Every structure is written in C-alpha cells, then in structure tokens.
Amino acid sequence: MSTGESARERQAGFEELPSPVSEDADVEVEREQDAPEPAELDAETRERRDRALAHVRKLGDPVLRASAVPVERFDEPLRREVERMGKLMHDALGVGLAATQLGVLHRVLVYRAYPEDSLTALVNPVIEWRSDELEAAEEGCLSLPGVHVEVERPASVRVRARDEHGEELEIEAEGLPARVIQHEIDHLDGVLILDRVSREARKEAMRAMREAQETASAV
Ligand code: NI
Numbered sequence: 001m002s003t004g005e006s007a008r009e010r011q012a013g014f015e016e017l018p019s020p021v022s023e024d025a026d027v028e029v030e031r032e033q034d035a036p037e038p039a040e041l042d043a044e045t046r047e048r049r050d051r052a053l054a055h056v057r058k059l060g061d062p063v064l065r066a067s068a069v070p071v072e073r074f075d076e077p078l079r080r081e082v083e084r085m086g087k088l089m090h091d092a093l094g095v096g097l098a099a100t101q102l103g104v105l106h107r108v109l110v111y112r113a114y115p116e117d118s119l120t121a122l123v124n125p126v127i128e129w130r131s132d133e134l135e136a137a138e139e140g141c142l143s144l145p146g147v148h149v150e151v152e153r154p155a156s157v158r159v160r161a162r163d164e165h166g167e168e169l170e171i172e173a174e175g176l177p178a179r180v181i182q183h184e185i186d187h188l189d190g191v192l193i194l195d196r197v198s199r200e201a202r203k204e205a206m207r208a209m210r211e212a213q214e215t216a217s218a219v
Pocket of ligand 1: 143
C-alpha cells in the first residue's frame with residue numbers, strides 16, 4: 001500500500017514535470033488525510049522509487065490473484081526475504097508490501113504506517129478480531145499504478161502473527177496501521193482493492209490506470 005504522494009504532486013503541479021522513462025514511474029499513490037506532507041521528491045529519490053517499483057508485480061500478473069502459503073521455516077532465507085521487502089517498500093515510498101507483490105507466495109508482509117515507526121514484518125498473519133465500526137479512506141497500491149479508491153474496512157483489528165524470527169506477535173491496530181495490515185493480508189489471499197469497491201469505482205479506477213500507463217509510455 002502507498003500513501004501521500006499523488007495529492008501532493010497534484011497540488012504542487014508536479015504533473016508538469018517531464019514524465020520519467022520507467023513505465024512504473026507514473027504510479028499514483030494513496031492520499032491519507034492525516035499523512036504528513038512528504039518533502040519534495042528529488043531526482044535521486046524518484047530514481048530509487050522507480051527501480052524499486054520495477055520489482056513490484058502489477059495488475060494482470062496472475063501471481064497477484066494467487067493465495068500465498070504459510071511459512072514453515074523461520075530461517076536465514078526468510079530473514080533475507082523480509083529485509084529485501086522492507087528495502088523495496090521503503091524505496092518505493094510505500095507503507096506496506098506483501099510478498100505476493102514480489103512474486104513470492106509466502107504469507108509475509110511488511111509495513112510501516114508512519115515514517116517514525118519501525119518496520120514491522122508479519123509472518124502468517126491472521127486477523128483474530130475486527131471492529132464493527134467501519135471506516136472509509138482512500139487507498140493506493142504499488143501494484144495498481146494510477147489507482148486510488150475509497151475502501152471501507154473495519155477501523156480496528158487484532159492480528160496474530162509471527163515475526164521473521166518465529167516469535168509470536170499480537171498486534172492491536174487502529175486507523176492507518178489497521179488499514180495497511182488489512183490491505184496487505186488481502187494481497188496474501190489474492191484480493192485487491194479493486195475487489196472492495198463498487199462496479200463504478202472499479203471502472204473509474206481502471207480508466208485512471210490506463211491513463212497513467214499511456215502517460216508513461218508516451219515518453
Ligand atoms: Ni497493495
């Protein structure tokens with residue numbers, strides 16, 4: 001999941017900048033009302049983001065529709081996988097990333113809802129409890145360039161998981177972290193934000209994505 005940038009770019013008139021060469025570079029990301037305004041993206045940050053996004057599978061890739069399998073071994077390769085996910089998420093300016101988005105069918109996700117938080121990895125996460133209270137907010141996805149849709153989800157969740165060392169975790173989250181966790185667990189089940197919106201919103205989103213792709217490929 002991703003946050004912050006598209007709204008800021010629109011406000012700042014960044015769309016007048018020359019389009020970057022990468023077809024993924026035009027990704028528009030989520031606007032969170034309470035997200036801090038990120039600093040302007042310098043060329044180096046943009047380049048790093050584009051390089052990271054090139055590793056992220058996009059809509060149309062069947063792996064995004066697959067269900068990931070539970071992790072059984074908490075070994076060094078798992079820790080390397082988590083480290084790589086954290087780095088790619090960071091470089092792509094995302095707030096969450098699921099292993100399936102990198103083509104790895106493991107039930108692993110990483111997230112960091114706010115810059116001041118530390119990175120959290122959840123292995124084999126299970127939502128144990130969801131609040132009855134629902135909350136709607138705009139979400140973006142690193143796998144869906146140009147798309148941001150309003151998604152309604154439980155405002156709070158309690159999740160049981162393990163960390164990359166196999167230690168048990170129980171996490172109670174509300175607001176943005178709860179949203180990110182649910183978005184990423186959806187990925188592990190092959191579910192995308194497009195599946196959680198109305199038919200009209202989905203059509204609108206697909207149009208936005210096509211436009212983003214056309215803009216990118218027009219360079
Ligand atoms: Ni996503």
